[in-house]
Structures are given as C-alpha cells and as structure tokens.
Amino acid sequence: MVGFSASVIRRQQFLVRCLGGYNNSSKNFCSTIRMVSSMSGGGPSLEVDALSILRSITPSLDNSRHKGQAGKIAVVGGCREYTGAPYFSAISALKIGADVSHVFCTKDAAPVIKSYSPELIVHPILEESYSVRDEDKNSISAKVIEEVDKWMERFDCLVIGPGLGRDPFLLDCVSNIMKHARQSNVPMVIDADGLFLVTNSLDLVRGYPLAVLTPNVNEYKRLVQKVLQCEVNDQDGTEQLLSLAKGIGGVTILRKGGSDFISNGETVSSVGMFGSPRRCGGQGDILSGSVAVFISWARQHAAKGELSMSPTVLGSIAGSVLLRKAAAFAFEIKGRSTLTADIIEHLGRSLEEFCPVSR
C-alpha cells in the first residue's frame, strides 16, 4: 500500500495539528508525528510516532486507584470449535494492565476457556443452533441479551468475534449484543467472525465512531468488495482505506499487514516498526484485546477533554505497536517455534520498555 494523494497529505497535516492540540493539554504527550520519507514511494510516510501515542494514553499507576479503573474488558466469542482465540484476546487485555476481563461464550466453550486461566470471568451464555429447538430460539435470545445487559454498562470496551464461529442463531444473538453496546455507547473492537457478521450487516456499525474493525488481508478484501464494490487496489491503498472507513460512516479500520494502516475516514496512519516474520494464528486476538484496553485508556483522557483526536485511532495505533514489539521480543527468543502464548508473555516486557512503571 504505497499510494497517497494530496488530500491524504492534507489530512495527515490535520492529524499532526490534532496531536499538537493534544500536546497542549497533557504533559505526557509527545506531539511528534514523523513525516519521514517513504521507503517505497519517495513521498512522505504515514508512519506515526506510535510510541509517543502509546505513552500518552497509558495511565500512570498509583495507590489511589481502585479495581476497575484501569479497564474492564469483555470478549464476545468462543464456541464449540474455537476456544483459544477468546482466551488470547481476554488474557492479553489483563497482561497489558486491564483490571478485569470477561468472556461471553457458548456453554460448551466455557469450561475449557475457564481452565486456561482462573484470571478470566467466563459467562457460558451463548448457544449454537445445534443445541436449540426452533421454538425456544426467541426465549433463549432474550435471555442472552438479558444476561449481557446486566454487565454492559460496567464494560469499557467489548471485543466481538474471536472464536465466535458462524452459526446463524449465535450471530443473531451477537447482533443484539452489538446493538445494545451501541445504545450504551460502549466501544467495540471487531475481528475474525465478528467481521464476517459485520461485513454482511454493515448497519451494525455504520456511523458508530466507537467501532474498530481489524481486518486481515482476506477480511479486508471482503469489506472492500462489499462496501466499495471493487477489488483491493494497493496502488491507491491509502485512498481506498480512507474511502472504506468513510463508506462505513467513520468507523476506525485497522488494516493488518507488513505495516498496519489505521484510518477513521479522516486520517490515515501507519505502524511499521518492530514485528516478526512468524505468522502463527492467534496474533490477531492479542491485537483485539490490546486495542480494547488502549481505547478504554484513551477514552479516559478524552473524557477529561485531553484528546482532540479519536480514541479509537489512538488505541489502534498503540495496540498495533505493542503487539509488534512483543512479537519481535518473542521471535528473538523462540524463533520459528514462536507461538501466540510466547508473544503474550512479552506484552508486559514490551509495555515496560515503552512506558516504565516508574516514569
């Protein structure tokens, strides 16, 4: 994705101004957005100073804080087939510093996810079609949303999709959860089968500025086809990403790849530093859990009027660079053997390097 146009540069300058504005109101923030020469195109790069952004939104820790103030995250995912993905997402949130991490999954998946870690709170409330009679669907669907609603207002961010599967009844229930999250103004990071759901039901997120979509190559392709009704064009990739985000009403899109590109239809940023050549499955789950935490932190600043830029964009940038650093650390030690759990074990070390506790 090397293309960019004059309008993109203008938007990029707007981003720099925004971040400069942020700088005025927060002593921790470094406004530098590096407009360095693009390696590929010879023009200005979209690479942002992701480390400064990460530092600016990561809260300092002190003894006056109570449980929950550093973030309460919930992952909606986990079914008969998939149990690892929601675990990776939820545990990553804790390892970064969230205080509480929940998982809402199917009854089959719950004991397994619980057994991975006693640190998670796992709610076995979802059902797949194979276990539900048609005449019970309405009542079960109502019960699912009732259970989630008990908790909804306590959550700072939801992650929708890791290990969700594609069962139609389950996806209907998850659509309801997303509608209620939106009514309650709870941000959502949407990945994996959550993107399958959203690509087929764009209204679930259209125009919701607190939604982040995190597509990989194939998921991005399907989104472009559905929204822009064309194929992915990497010659003009930046413009296309802007159009896509704008086309869904200003949601934030984190396009994963060799470099990650982030846009909410107003600006495009990229994060290309660090990373690993290992492509083991599960890294997207670390990203979704991480972005959820950083969004919740960024929104704490936003609530104090300290941000003039979207918390979903800042959270995506911070989540991206943290995963890339942790993956690099893990690869340094484990090489070809690197698994997702190895990367998760380096989230803490990476965050400490960027943002020491004692700063």
Next chain:
Amino acid sequence: MVGFSASVIRRQQFLVRCLGGYNNSSKNFCSTIRMVSSMSGGGPSLEVDALSILRSITPSLDNSRHKGQAGKIAVVGGCREYTGAPYFSAISALKIGADVSHVFCTKDAAPVIKSYSPELIVHPILEESYSVRDEDKNSISAKVIEEVDKWMERFDCLVIGPGLGRDPFLLDCVSNIMKHARQSNVPMVIDADGLFLVTNSLDLVRGYPLAVLTPNVNEYKRLVQKVLQCEVNDQDGTEQLLSLAKGIGGVTILRKGGSDFISNGETVSSVGMFGSPRRCGGQGDILSGSVAVFISWARQHAAKGELSMSPTVLGSIAGSVLLRKAAAFAFEIKGRSTLTADIIEHLGRSLEEFCPVSR
C-alpha cells in the same frame, strides 16, 4: 481515612496493653505497636507492627507435627460463572502453609476448579436455581448441609463468598452452612458475594466474634448504609469503622484500601506498608484465604491462653501485610502485567522473608 478521636486513641492504648499482655506469655512475640506520627493527620497513626504480629502467630515447623495441624481451610464459593475466585482463595491458603484446602462449589464449577490444581479437594455439592426444580429444593438443601456437616468440625476456618454468585437458592444453602459453622464455633472470613448475602441478612454474623468481613470500597459503602444508615464519611473514618463493627455486634471488619483498616469494635489498626498500584481482580481472594490461615494459627495460640487479643484481628492484620508484601514483590518483577497468580507465587517468598523457616 484520616480522622480519629480521643476515644480511638484510648482504644489504641488498650490494644497496646493487650498486645503487651500477649508478649508476656509468648517468647516469639514482639509487643511494639508503633505510635508514629500520622502521615496525613499529624497525630498518632493507627499503623500496627504487622510484621511482629505475623511472626507471633505463624507456627514454627518441626517434624513432630501431623497433617492438618497447620490448618484445614474450606472455601465456600464457585458457581457456573465464577471459578477463579475460589481457586485463588483456596490455593493461597495452601501456599501460606495450610495443610489441607477444600472448596465447596456448584456441580458446574467443580471440574474447572479441580483442573486448576490437583492440590485442592473440591466438593461439587451446591446447586443454582436453574438446575433445581421447586419441589426438589427442600431435599437438595438438606443434602447440601448434610454433606458440609460431615466435614465441618474438621475445619479451622471457612471462607465464604469467593465466586459464590447471587443465586437465591444457592445463597439460602450458604446461609444454612453459615448457621452450622457458627453453631460449631468455626471462624468465617466473608468476602465478595458472601458480603452481599451478609449485608442483606446481618443476623448471620451479628454478635459472632469469629466472623471477619473483608469489604472493598463498594462493599463497605453498602455495609455502612445498611448498618449505620448513613453514607461513608472518611473525615471520621476510624470512628465510623468502630461503630460499624460494634453495630454488627463485634465482628471484625477488614476495610480494604490504600491502607487496610481493621476493627472489631474495640480497636482500630491499620496496615499501610508495602502494596502495589496494580488493581487486577482476584487480590481479595488471596486475602480471604490468607486471613483464614492466620486466624486458624492465632486461635492455636488463643487455645493455649497465649492471646489476650482477638485472633480474628491478629489474623486480619497478618493476612493484610502478607498480601501487600507479595503484591509488591510481584509488581517489582511483572509491573503492569502483574496478575493475581503472580502475586500468589510470591506468598511463600514473602512469608519466608518475614518469618524464615530456620528461625
């Protein structure tokens, strides 16, 4: 909580005398209660010499002892939703030095809690309403108490509440367990949803000197509202804590916070040393399991006439300072990534530092 009054100081002096009395009959005990200047108020601090208290009640180990003499603890908690909390509480008891640690939980929760550790004895005896027909409730309730009664007299302390949930039928069964524990003079540490139960049914603990309540900010607020029918007043926090403990007939209250405050209606002590700024969920479970062990140890001294002060107060102080030290150790190593399991891994090291095996 900075306020205190002349009556509090008088009670504090009473505490010092009590501990001095204790000193006369136990060579291990150090009577120093430091009446140092308060950081916040300029007057005498309520900070006790928690380390000396911990040392005084921790038993020395020798080869003449049998299994069970260092403590048999049972946690009542664990339901379909929550399995981590009872595990944390029960395993913490073992890590500190209890010989045996049981968990009484629901049938759904048992296999998961068992899977966390083969060290625990897990009884799948509780039921939630969703799995019980109305006409079976009486017989199931009778069976639950029959099962627990088989064990009751062997336990040195119960922990009521970690991961208990709020199912009304389950809470009815737990109320019965509490009544039987009280009849058998078994101490109880009550936390989490156990506090929800007790706040709504104060008679379960009223006037029982072997009950310890361990409320966090929100649980404390609800207790104050219910018992004192007013709001929490931190300007006169010490007096309010005394009134609260007295208002429930002399139960011990361990109010958790930046500093922990402990009162049984006669004295107020605080423990503010060590600690960590990380507020991940689950630390309260470590505390409840730890306090249970220390109470059982303190009661062994009490049985020999070696204590002139409440074993529940001494156990609360020792549990508080041990958790704070372990949390500080874990945070030193893991920083923002610190999770509850990391803190549990440092319980042993902390206790060894305070109270070396070879002393």
